[in-house]
Amino acid sequence: MSLLEVRGVDVFYGDAQALWGVSFTVERGTITSVVGANGAGKTTIMKTISGLLIPKSGSVIFEGRDITREEPHRRVEMGIAHVPEGRQLFPRLTVMENLKAAAYTKRAREGFEDRLEEIFSLFPILRERRNQLAGTLSGGEQQMLAIARGLVLRPEILMLDEPSLGLAPKLVLMILRLVRKLKEEGYTILLVEQNVYQALKLSDMAYVLETGRIVKSGTGEELLRDEGVKRAYLGL
Amino acid sequence: MVGLDYVANAVVSGILIGSVYSLVGMGLALIWGIMDVINFAQGDFMMIGSFVTYWAFTLAGVDPLLSIPLSFLVTFALGVLTQRVVIERVLDAPMVSQITATFALLLMIRYGAEAAFGPYTRRISVPYADVIFRIGSVSLQLPRLVAFIVSLGVALAFYVFLKTTYTGVALRAVSQNRMAAYLMGINVRKMYWLAFGLGVGISAVGGTLVATFLPIYPEMGGFYALIAFIVVVFGGFGSVFGAYISGIIIGVTESVSALFISPSLKDVVAFLLFILIILVKPAGLFGTEQR
Ligand SMILES: Nc1ncnc2c1ncn2[C@@H]1O[C@H](COP(=O)(O)OP(=O)(O)OP(=O)(O)O)[C@@H](O)[C@H]1O
Ligand SMILES: [Mg+2]
Numbered sequence: 001m002s003l004l005e006v007r008g009v010d011v012f013y014g015d016a017q018a019l020w021g022v023s024f025t026v027e028r029g030t031i032t033s034v035v036g037a038n039g040a041g042k043t044t045i046m047k048t049i050s051g052l053l054i055p056k057s058g059s060v061i062f063e064g065r066d067i068t069r070e071e072p073h074r075r076v077e078m079g080i081a082h083v084p085e086g087r088q089l090f091p092r093l094t095v096m097e098n099l100k101a102a103a104y105t106k107r108a109r110e111g112f113e114d115r116l117e118e119i120f121s122l123f124p125i126l127r128e129r130r131n132q133l134a135g136t137l138s139g140g141e142q143q144m145l146a147i148a149r150g151l152v153l154r155p156e157i158l159m160l161d162e163p164s165l166g167l168a169p170k171l172v173l174m175i176l177r178l179v180r181k182l183k184e185e186g187y188t189i190l191l192v193e194q195n196v197y198q199a200l201k202l203s204d205m206a207y208v209l210e211t212g213r214i215v216k217s218g219t220g221e222e223l224l225r226d227e228g229v230k231r232a233y234l235g236l
Numbered sequence: 237m238v239g240l241d242y243v244a245n246a247v248v249s250g251i252l253i254g255s256v257y258s259l260v261g262m263g264l265a266l267i268w269g270i271m272d273v274i275n276f277a278q279g280d281f282m283m284i285g286s287f288v289t290y291w292a293f294t295l296a297g298v299d300p301l302l303s304i305p306l307s308f309l310v311t312f313a314l315g316v317l318t319q320r321v322v323i324e325r326v327l328d329a330p331m332v333s334q335i336t337a338t339f340a341l342l343l344m345i346r347y348g349a350e351a352a353f354g355p356y357t358r359r360i361s362v363p364y365a366d367v368i369f370r371i372g373s374v375s376l377q378l379p380r381l382v383a384f385i386v387s388l389g390v391a392l393a394f395y396v397f398l399k400t401t402y403t404g405v406a407l408r409a410v411s412q413n414r415m416a417a418y419l420m421g422i423n424v425r426k427m428y429w430l431a432f433g434l435g436v437g438i439s440a441v442g443g444t445l446v447a448t449f450l451p452i453y454p455e456m457g458g459f460y461a462l463i464a465f466i467v468v469v470f471g472g473f474g475s476v477f478g479a480y481i482s483g484i485i486i487g488v489t490e491s492v493s494a495l496f497i498s499p500s501l502k503d504v505v506a507f508l509l510f511i512l513i514i515l516v517k518p519a520g521l522f523g524t525e526q527r
Contacts, residue, residue: 050419
């Protein structure tokens with residue numbers, strides 16, 4: 001059984017349809033990528049999985065349970081973590097308070113202190129800045145905090161939406177290395193990354209999304225060799 | 237020439253009454269800050285607190301201070317109910333719908349109370365009403381001193397709650413980014429119940445405290461709501477700490493100006509101070525520009 005299964009979802013913003021019968025699966029312990037141009041619907045997919053959007057038809061199955069209509073906070077309690085595009089920190093809370101806000105659920109509070117230690121060893125800079133307001137952090141630090149907050153949730157699946165957006169090349173590599181490391185530690189990751197080459201290299205499975213429809217899928221390596229993908233996303 | 241003793245007395249009594257204004261303002265600031273809803277009925281929930289205390293005292297002989305938890309719990313429950321039945325439905329509505337909704341609440345509570353209890357002014361005469369302490373030339377009435385101590389205690393407890401508990405931090409998180417709060421597993425809807433319940437509950441504690449030394453009447457909410465608005469704007473929208481300090485500043489301004497100008501103009505002076513602040517520092521004394 002797949003950890004997550006999205007079955008034929010149609011998602012709308014008002015009258016405008018953004019996803020058309022999208023189906024895919026995420027297997028436990030893998031990195032799965034969704035690749036697509038701006039406005040293709042990548043963020044919409046993540047919002048549908050985390051419950052910010054409810055599909056008009058189709059379903060979302062998590063660990064064998066239909067969660068299509070479950071409220072977002074209940075999905076977090078089940079282990080679905082969504083690190084949103086644009087970080088979405090609590091700007092006037094400190095770094096520590098941002099992490100504490102993520103430890104609100106019963107699930108996350110269990111062993112929070114220990115997890116905090118692990119997180120601080122992954123991101124030593126956050127320990128240094130723990131009493132600083134999140135809004136005053138640099139872009140890279142903010143992204144680390146956004147991911148750290150996702151880890152506090154003790155996720156079964158960690159969804160990262162454009163985690164390296166707007167970062168300097170060195171930091172982009174650092175974030176991508178981190179994603180690989182998280183996989184090695186046993187996390188399951190659903191990744192959207194504008195750096196398509198790097199993302200596909202990391203991914204066990206990948207799906208190509210075009211204007212709200214999945215048009216191609218395969219392992220990361222397969223898609224890296226695909227002529228269409230090369231032309232459209234790798235600039236080759 | 238007004239003697240220094242008088243000024244000292246006026247300052248002290250301003251601080252004492254101001255601390256009650258602070259509580260009413262803090263409740264308003266909390267609701268405003270977390271939900272972006274202006275609760276015009278804030279003063280009327282405070283009035284409910286006063287009347288709970290009055291009836292507990294009159295019917296069952298309960299000392300007003302002992303009725304604080306009762307006053308808080310009754311209004312907290314009413315606040316949660318109000319949130320679920322009324323406010324929730326207008327949260328994402330245009331501001332004018334929100335104003336209409338909370339204004340309608342004001343009318344229902346205020347005139348409901350008037351219909352039920354009559355428009356009369358009532359007083360509680362606690363046995364210790366006339367106990368007075370003197371420190372040098374400054375005299376302190378026991379009920380006012382108690383009100384100050386209790387309000388300071390409530391404000392501190394509230395501050396610690398917001399700063400240190402998981403729920404308090406979650407409440408603040410909700411106020412800063414609703415979507416992110418959902419993604420952190422915070423039940424936003426429940427946080428809003430809590431915010432409205434706490435917000436009116438804290439103001440009701442203020443209602444209980446004033447009932448020990450000032451007259452109460454169904455329409456009293458009008459005056460205190462005005463003060464609460466000044467407190468909130470003055471303290472920086474949504475800043476609970478700012479609200480506390482501002483309440484005291486306004487209390488002192490009122491009572492000192494009553495001394496120098498005329499007691500009947502004291503609220504006008506508070507209001508002038510308010511306009512001055514708006515002109516000079518629109519975000520309030522302790523406010524930040526962005527929210
Ligand atoms: N809140 C919204 N209201 C209306 N339409 C929206 C909204 N958010 C997104 N859309 C539309 O839905 C489609 C998919 O958007 P989505 O944000 O999912 O794309 P994306 O693949 O994440 O793009 P990007 O790479 O720019 O982040 C786009 O056409 C977009 O204009
Ligand atoms: Mg996107």
